[in-house]
Amino acid sequence: MQFESFTELWHMAGHGPFVWASYAITLSVIVFLIWLPVQQRKAFITEQKRLQRIAAHEDKSSNNKES
Amino acid sequence: MHPVRKQRLLVVLFIVVATSVAAALVFYALRENMNLFYPPADIQAGKAPIETSIRAGGMVKEGSVVKSPDSLRVDFVITDYQADLQVTYTGILPDLFDEGQGVVVSGKLDVTGLMVASEVLAKHDENYMPPEVADALKNKPEAK
Amino acid sequence: MWTWFHKLGSPKWFYDISGKLLNFMAPVAALLLIVGAIWGLLYAPADFRQGNSYRIIYIHVPVSVLSLSGYYIMAIAGAIHLIWKMKLAEIAMRSAARMGAGLTFLALVTGSIWGKPTWGTWWVWDARITSELVLLFLYLGIIALYEAYDNKVSASRACAVLALVGTVNIPIIYKSVDWWYSLHQPATIKLTQKSSIDPSMFYPLLIMIVGFYFFYGVALMLNMRTEVLINERKTRWVQDIVERA
Known part of the structure; x- marks a missing residue:
């Protein structure tokens, strides 16, 4: 361990803001690049489920008419 | 390989080669201006x-x-x-x-x-080392 | 001879195999990045000249390396798409553009933050930094170009051509520090010679580079899988996945 205490780790002899800002920005971009496709996938599945329901419903109503 | 695909492969290669040549010419023309500073x-x-x-x-x-x-x-x-x-x-x-x-x-x-x-x-240069290593290097007689 | 290659282009095959790969790669990526970051931030020694600010190297170098090698992935996918009209290659190209834009942005931002305490400036128009900025514009240009077309067939073709044209920038970025006088220092990690970084600082860097490669693979495949589902939404196997979800 290079640092004696948390405050020392946080300050990094004056370079803390630069180092921690870099790591924080990187973390947020990493999370964003993972979140984006997961989110799009969720939206897609919700939309397709809705379409499936509509299709099932239409099937039923057309069957009813025929009978 | 299908001849049509072969032809498309040639087109792709042509794009890459042509832009490389163009870029090389541009940078040749600019070679002095690309430097950040004068020595x-x-x-x-x-x-x-x-x-x-x-x-x-x-x-x-x-x-x-x-x-x-x-x-x-x-x-x-x-x-x-x-x-x-x-x-x-x-x-x-x-x-x-x-x-x-x-x-x-x-x-x-x-x-x-x-x-x-x-x-x-x-x-700064591309060398990274801990302070102790830097001190040891400095104190070594053969290192300048 | 080309059958394996065409099999590779099958969306369902890709979806199945990438699902298996993700189960293994995602934990490896997370583990490597966490171990590398903690090692780099807490246990690696401070640099003899730069002090602690050099710890930014543990993200700046991996994201910069990937911003370059990711471009090759995108350009090769673009070439495959142009030659074989393979849908999966087009999806790979567009996913790689998105990844590349994110990583190039990170390379520029972390470099800028690192520049302030070491060089004394946030930004300088030297050859390395300017060519990396051009790379960001190339990635963003490919994303924007695709969105600009209504006809997605011509859109992807135009994107592939732009990706191929931009390939010329990659060796320029890589060699810029050797070809011209620049503020940016030459490469630290060399393939043919001994790297000019102490081993105690190099091991965490190596872990971070490998970790970021795994992360790239994971995020790229996640992106591609979503795009494959959207693309193949009319097929039976996608509707089955929707039903089961």
Whole structure:
């Protein structure tokens, strides 16, 4: 361990803001690049489920008419 | 491979080769302008314009840094080991500024060949090591 | 001879195999990045000249390396798409553009933050930094170009051509510090010579580079899988996945 205490780790002899800002920005971009496709996938599945329901419903109503 | 695909492959190769050639020509034409700074040898040879904003880069010569006692003025010499350039600067120096280290200064050359700098940037090298290793290297007799 | 290659282009095959790969790669990526970051931030020694600010190297170098090698992935996918009209290659190209834009942005931002305490400036128009900025514009340009077309067939073709044209920038970025006088220092990690970084600082860097490669693979495949589902939404196997979800 290079640092004696948390405050020392946080300050990094004056370079803390630069180092921690870099790591924080990187973390947020990493999370964003993972979140984006997961989110799009969720939206897609919700939309397709809705379409499936509509299709099932239409099937039923057309069957009813025929009978 | 299908002949149509072969033809498309040739088109793809042509795109890559053609742009590479174009880029090479552009950079050949621009080769001087792509440099961020002039080395002192080029300035001494008269390649840099006078009274125009330019950048110069090199090593800060050992023992050349003179700090003014009552202002932020610093005078130093940068060198590329072929020629020297006298620089004067008033302002705060970057932390990594030191004798024997690389710098890039921007400013104007006056008629006497003095560089009046408005900005000094520290240029560091690609070596990274812990302080103890650096000390050990310095104390080794064969390492300079 | 080309059958394996065409099989590679099958969306369902890709979806199945990438699902298996993700189960293994995602934990490896997370583990490597966490171990590398903690090692780099807490246990690696401070640099003899730069002090602690050099710890930014543990993200700046991996994201910069990937911003370049990711471009090759995108350009090769673009070439495959142009030659074989393979839909999966087009999806790979567009996913790689998105990844590349994110990583190039990170390379520029972390470099800028690192520049302030070491060089004394946030930004300088030297050859390395300017060519990396051009790379960001190339990635963003490919994303924007695709969105600009209504006809997605011509859109992807135009994107592939732009990706191929931009390939010329990659060796320029890589060699810029050797070809011109720049503020940016030359490469630290060399393939043919001894690297100019102490081993105690190099091991965490190596872990981070490998970790970021795994992360790239994971995020790229996640992107591609979503795009494959959207693309193949009319097929039976996608509708089955929707039903089961």
